[in-house]
Amino acid sequence: MKWSTVTVGVMILGIIGVSIILLFQQLTTTNENDYYLLKEITEAAMVDSIDISYYRETGNLKIVREKFVENFTRRFAESTLIIGTKYTIKFFDVIEEPPKVSVRIDTGIENYRIYNTEDSYNVLNELTGIFEYVGKEGKSSSTITNENPYEIKTMKKTYYAIVKKVPSTKKYDTTLELNVPDELISGKIKYQMLSYVKFESMEPTQGIVNEAILKRDIDYKDAENDYGYFLPLANIEKNVYNDSSIRVFGGLARPNQNTEKKNKVQITSVGTGNQDYAIVKYTATWQYSEYKYKIS
Numbered sequence: 001m002k003w004s005t006v007t008v009g010v011m012i013l014g015i016i017g018v019s020i021i022l023l024f025q026q027l028t029t030t031n032e033n034d035y036y037l038l039k040e041i042t043e044a045a046m047v048d049s050i051d052i053s054y055y056r057e058t059g060n061l062k063i064v065r066e067k068f069v070e071n072f073t074r075r076f077a078e079s080t081l082i083i084g085t086k087y088t089i090k091f092f093d094v095i096e097e098p099p100k101v102s103v104r105i106d107t108g109i110e111n112y113r114i115y116n117t118e119d120s121y122n123v124l125n126e127l128t129g130i131f132e133y134v135g136k137e138g139k140s141s142s143t144i145t146n147e148n149p150y151e152i153k154t155m156k157k158t159y160y161a162i163v164k165k166v167p168s169t170k171k172y173d174t175t176l177e178l179n180v181p182d183e184l185i186s187g188k189i190k191y192q193m194l195s196y197v198k199f200e201s202m203e204p205t206q207g208i209v210n211e212a213i214l215k216r217d218i219d220y221k222d223a224e225n226d227y228g229y230f231l232p233l234a235n236i237e238k239n240v241y242n243d244s245s246i247r248v249f250g251g252l253a254r255p256n257q258n259t260e261k262k263n264k265v266q267i268t269s270v271g272t273g274n275q276d277y278a279i280v281k282y283t284a285t286w287q288y289s290e291y292k293y294k295i296s
């Protein structure tokens with residue numbers, strides 16, 4: 001009887017010990033996950049909440065308070081959907097300009113029971129985020145640092161150009177000025193410039209011609225449009241679609257490159273043609289500087 005009582009006591013102590021270990025393991029794991037979720041989601045929500053129009057007008061960075069709260073709540077809810085833990089989100093000091101936010105996450109194990117003891121446990125994680133950025137005048141609005149906040153990047157885009165034959169030479173020669181792509185027009189991007197162009201061989205079709213016409217005014221400044229919005233394939237020259245018959249220059253690789261002509265493309269045909277127009281396909285590489293957002 002004595003040993004039976006001891007055995008039961010050891011089993012009860014073992015169950016209590018395992019319960020305590022599982023409890024604190026859950027608390028530790030949940031706390032670590034909550035911290036990284038809080039940090040990453042705060043940064044993403046602040047970036048999503050930037051008032052771009054205000055930045056373009058003033059050069060200063062500003063977030064929209066309501067937009068930040070909405071973005072943070074949505075992102076946090078999506079990230080914790082399968083975890084099953086209840087959270088309480090509290091926002092403190094959401095300052096729009098300069099951007100600063102303080103967020104607290106309350107994670108609670110509502111009620112737990114170990115043997116005959118019932119209690120609750122709460123874990124709090126609080127984070128304060130401040131944007132570091134450089135305004136239009138190059139003056140830091142927060143922490144002064146020697147690190148370049150802009151990162152040089154490149155983007156490739158495919159273009160089609162419809163070139164009209166020059167009557168005097170019967171060649172397809174022209175110079176076109178490219179518009180900066182919409183993807184590179186942003187308050188956090190500057191110094192957009194054409195870096196390099198490369199001729200691409202192709203077999204023209206009516207679909208390609210139609211696409212070139214539709215994108216003409218989007219891709220080029222003062223594009224020639226005497227053919228309107230329809231040009232039959234029969235009017236397109238079919239013998240200038242390899243790099244031995246036509247040349248494309250542009251960007252930093254263009255001869256005698258200067259600042260005024262940095263976004264211009266020069267197209268020159270080697271031989272002559274019979275039709276009034278030729279269509280040229282090429283890939284343009286754009287170079288730009290994009291601001292690297294940091295949160296501290």
